Amino acid sequence: MSVLLLQLAGPLQSWGSASRFARRSTESAPTKSGIIGLLAAALGRERSEDLSDLAAMRFGVRIDQQGTVLRDFHTAHHFETGEPGPVSERMYLADAVFVAGVEGSKELIEMLQQALQAPAFLPYLGRRSCPPSRQVYLGVHVRLGLLEALRREPWQAARWYQRRRCSEHQIKLEIRMEATDDESDDVLRDQPISFNPLHRQYQLRGVRRPARAIVENPQAVRPHDPIAALGNKPCS
Structure with missing residues (x-):
């Protein structure tokens, strides 16, 4: 197994897992569905394509710079009819930085590594209006597990x-790991099944919070x- 690390930094980010109707909230850290979507886009996959190989990877994230919550209002049009929709309230994270990681087979991680360095579709941080301000690809580890890789990565805050x-x-930096058993500290509906815009599907995923990473402050x-x-x- 290999580990792919990503750095997620930008003026705005938004990672929703329970948005409903006109209020679009954001989690305080990237969701698995958001990261799998970013990776699928880098590979050039259409929203209707199978993503079971990506969704099977284990996911974890480290909060390097928490950021602040920002609220905005949006108008939108239906992608088929062009009719205007209701004004929606949307939440963002401003000035946040995260280190996210996925753990999977060596072949899949190598394929993702190449895709991130020459993505088929431009990556964004949860929403299309949130472009990254740094290169997303951070590195690959072949001798470390996901948790250890997140703990050893230098501090990526601004x-x-x-x-x-x-x-x-x-x-000390908080880490949120995908739970591999029934012992979880939280549950999110961000395990992607399908990104098809006509019928998006997600399942519940357990999340646990291991001991915090301790990193050096270069400043x-x-x-x-x-x-x-x-x-x-x-x-x-």
Whole structure:
């Protein structure tokens, strides 16, 4: 088994799992359905194509920069009739950064690695209006499991955010892993079955929260190094 890591950073992100009617909410971290959709798009798959091989991969995410919730209002038109729909309330995450990972066969991970570096369809962070601000592909691990890969990846938060926490040499980051048994801390309806716009289907998926990852803060001020401290702004 191999692990593919993605970095998800952008001005806005939105990861819905329970949106209904005119209110489109977002989870506080990327959903499995959102990431599988991103990977399927990179491969060039149409929404009606089979995605069982991608959905079978194990999923996990690390919250590197939590971001803030932003509310907006949208109008839309039906994709077949062109008739206007109701005004909808939509929620986004602003200035958030995540490290997401999927674990699967070596052949599938290699195929996804190549697709992400030359995607057939442009990737977006949950909604088409949310383009990434960095390269999505982060790396592949062949000797680490998914949880260990998420724990070992360096902190991907924005530099200004790291400086804001410059008094902390080590940062604890929350990890959310797909549960492999009945012991889960939460349940989300984000296990994709079909992305067909005429009949989207999702199943429930268990989520657990293991011990937090501990990563180094590259912008931490070292009191014993006055020269390095001169280049850092005061902590706020």
